[in-house]
Structures are given as structure tokens and as C-alpha cells.
Amino acid sequence: MNGSVQARLDEFIRHKGLRRTAQREVIVKAVFSKDEHFSAEELFERVRMTCANTSRATVYRTLGLLVEAGLLREIDLGDDQTTYDPNFLDKPTHNHLVCIDCGRVVEFEDAQLGELTACVTQRLGFKPIRQALKIEATCEQLRNHGRCPNLIAARLSGKRLRKKR
Numbered sequence: 001m002n003g004s005v006q007a008r009l010d011e012f013i014r015h016k017g018l019r020r021t022a023q024r025e026v027i028v029k030a031v032f033s034k035d036e037h038f039s040a041e042e043l044f045e046r047v048r049m050t051c052a053n054t055s056r057a058t059v060y061r062t063l064g065l066l067v068e069a070g071l072l073r074e075i076d077l078g079d080d081q082t083t084y085d086p087n088f089l090d091k092p093t094h095n096h097l098v099c100i101d102c103g104r105v106v107e108f109e110d111a112q113l114g115e116l117t118a119c120v121t122q123r124l125g126f127k128p129i130r131q132a133l134k135i136e137a138t139c140e141q142l143r144n145h146g147r148c149p150n151l152i153a154a155r156l157s158g159k160r161l162r163k164k165r
């Protein structure tokens, strides 16, 4: 994990008059150990493997703190649950493409989107603070071959996929 994340969180926690706890540090480490998006429950399962006595409530509270501190972002991938994204510190303007068949998420950045955001907000008399685009799509694999390894993996791991409309 990037040392500055812990430093920024420590600063934030101190400001709020909270104390550093070992349990919270384990959770923060788990959040930033991978660049995967996750739900609170997925994180809870992951943390419990290394630290069996972690409570669900502590996981949820820590996620709340990280979001409040601006270190972690909540995103909506269209599957009726809150997804957490640890990648905005490294890629502050990244966007998501989501396959509605298999749930695969691809991150992308595009300078033209930034220009478009600047143009539109300026035209309307605003100043952009943050912007994220979500594109819902269908992947080629399933369309062309009727099979998609990611869909099989998603079903096996019990991932909830969005209902087709």
C-alpha cells in the first residue's frame, strides 16, 4: 500500500478525534492491497481471512471513514449494491465500462472526456469537481461465441449480475 494513504488517513482520523486502531489498519491495508473494486461484504470476507475477529461493523465504519477522507470512492456499477473503488488516488479521472452480461468492469481514461467536461461545465457556468462516466456494454465473447469465461467465473463466485431489461 501507498504510504501516503495511511498518512492521509491518520491525519483525518486525528482531526476527528479518533484513535488509530490495529483492526482499522488491517482493513485499510486490505482495501488498498489490490486494485479491484469490491463490495463491503467482499471486503469483510477478505479481511476475516487474515484477522478472524474483525466485526462487520468495523469494516463498514472504516469504509465510511475512507470515503469521507476522500481516499476511497463509492461507485454504482448498476448491480443494486454499493461498490468501492480504491483506484481514484492513482487515476483520479478514470471511467468504467461495465458488461451487462458478465459483469466485467474495465477502467479507462480518455483526455477527450476531460475536455468535453471542461467545455460543458464552462458553457453552463459551472466548475467541474469530479466526473466519472459509466458505459454499459455487452462483451464480444458472449455475443460471438455464446460463452464467456468471465460469466462462468461470476456465477461460480456468486456475483450478482444486473437483471437484463
Ligand SMILES: [Zn+2]
Binding pocket: 037, 085, 087, 094, 095, 096, 107
Ligand atoms: Zn475504478
Ligand SMILES: [Zn+2]
Binding pocket: 099, 100, 101, 102, 103, 104, 138, 139, 140, 142, 148, 150
Ligand atoms: Zn461480458
